[in-house]
Amino acid sequence: MTDRSATAVVLGGSVAGMLAARALASLGVRVTLVERDVLPAGPEPRRCLPQARHVHQLWSGGARAMEELLPGVTARLREAGAHRLPITTDMVGLSPRGWYRRWPESHFMLLCSRDLLDATVRELVLADGRIELAERTEVLGLEGTATAVTGVRLRGPDDTRRTLGAGLVVDATGRASRTPRWLTELGLPGPKSREVDSGVAYASRVYRAPEAARDGFPVVNIQPEPRTDGPGVGGVLLPIEDGRWLVTLFGTRGAEPSADPAGFDAYARGLRHPVLADLIDRAEPLTDVAFTRTTANRRHFYEQSPAWPENFVVLGDALAAFNPIYGHGMSVAARAAVALRDTVEGHGWGTAGLSRRLQKAVARPARAAWDLAVGVDVFYPGATESGPTRAERLVAAYVDRLTYTATGNGRVARALTDVMSLEKGAQVLLTPSMLLAAAVGPLKPALSGPPLTGDEMKRAGLQ
Structure with a gap:
């Protein structure tokens, strides 16, 4: 200037x-x-x-940009208790096509x-x-x-x-x-x-994590299945500062979560897998349930x-x-x-x-x-007047195949997180090697349950 x-x-x-x-x-x-x-x-x-x-969460693509504008902001957040979680190493996620493996770090999230x-x-x-x-x-x-x-x-x-x-x-x-x-x-x-309005509503509550799990715990993410005929439901647990867990449950039209604490627990129990409900059963609720539809x-x-x-x-x-x-x-x-x-x-x-x-x-x-x-959201009932376009259906089918492949292929999982973390554009998913990998499918068999380690389960009180 x-x-x-x-x-x-x-x-x-x-x-x-x-x-x-x-x-x-x-x-x-x-x-x-x-x-x-x-x-x-x-x-x-x-x-x-x-x-x-x-x-x-602040994906690594955003965190790097923020650090560029405000040098030292990452350190300030970490000093105040924010967590830096490697992706997908510290993620326990159930995708629409099965459990993700916890591959070596490709990117990261800042959580607070x-x-x-x-x-x-x-x-x-x-x-x-x-x-x-x-x-x-x-x-x-x-x-x-x-x-x-x-x-x-x-x-x-x-x-x-x-x-x-x-x-x-x-x-x-x-x-x-x-x-x-x-x-x-x-x-x-x-x-x-x-x-594009999926009609999703959110209900969230903050918990005090079990004492042994307060210094670090993976993200737990139970994703919905958006391309079914019914509504989508899911839930996320994020570790935040001061040994707390922020838990959000969400559901689209006809399956909205409850703002009542008892209904919140019951809704968590009804997700595609009970691991999130099991975790919050062993944690101390610190707040009432917050509810919103601004989504x-x-x-x-x-x-x-x-x-x-x-x-x-x-x-x-x-x-x-x-x-x-x-x-x-x-x-x-x-x-x-x-x-x-x-x-x-x-x-x-x-x-x-x-x-x-x-x-x-x-x-x-x-x-x-x-x-x-x-x-994703265009496939939920009532999200748009006309529903997904033909192009959106084709792209979604390909991404769905990549998601399935990523459950047993670390290279594909990394490419997907390249895009999700906003580190790279979607063109990385269209290379010849990605097309071939999608055609081949997962290289490892599907996991039968959430990939929590024995130590994590013990610290969270699950064993």
Whole structure:
């Protein structure tokens, strides 16, 4: 950056907004971060973030991007108790096609409560003197024309109104984003959009792990079978900080989990395998059951819009919101923030057509996660009006075959985690060697039960 007078406004104090602000500030841009609420001072719940009570993970592709933007963030999280779990070494997972083996590490996940992750990111970002936080401030709309956005109209906590000019406005306001309406107010067409809603509901509870299992335990994941005629049900156990387990149960239309503690336990017992129920039977519940239905996949294809104003970009859940069970939201946000930084740095602040380049750049990581989520959720009854397309059926059949192969082929399992962790694109699954491996199938016989070690079962109280 050579223009030290460059200014930006980032709308939304979410992880996506924080990382976007940091990405721009690292280039010398002065950033105003606008947030309608008061952000917590530490690792405490944020308002209007229902998914925060449910399972979250930061895949290695997102963790590396976040570390690039905020050097030292991984160490800070680890010091606060976050777990770094190797994939698939510390995963006990029942796929739609059988139990996964625990292969040597290919990638990793960072696991902690959402409150801890948010607070850690927030503290590091707001320590940057080039970023100013405007809390209790509502965004009323965009200022500008169909050609270029010049700023935003704001209402402060004392009901005063002002227009804040900026060389770039970033919408990171999440699922409630009003960009479609703002565009029409500027005289632009609304975006092409798609929603895939499996109808899944989530019920989550935090437990104190058995004492011997508090220093480390694998992820336990019982996946549903999405391509059956009935609803899908599943559950996930994630070890988080302070010796706790975060357990989320989920089910699609007609098989929703219960928000009642007794119903929660019964639902866990009714999954495809009882291992998760057996584990929580031996743990101490610390919270009530949190419940939410805010889980639809929703995508705005802004990068395909025939006309796009200068000085404006949309990212995070405002661009693409995913079913939280796949854990891609924060990783996509981190990778989008890196793409934002790199594109500005590569093309220069204020250059003609920069906003369209930015919108295409931030859409790439969103596209990968969208394809992964929709490729499963579109098969649940009622997810879309017309059901899966022929292309989606063909892709799903191939991925299903790869999933089956991965239960007994470590090389295929690694390729799948390459894509799931957002480290590589889906093209790695289409190489001649992958096609051949899929045709051959698993090289080892199917496992008869969950691949917990004897030591893990003993520490969890299962033997």
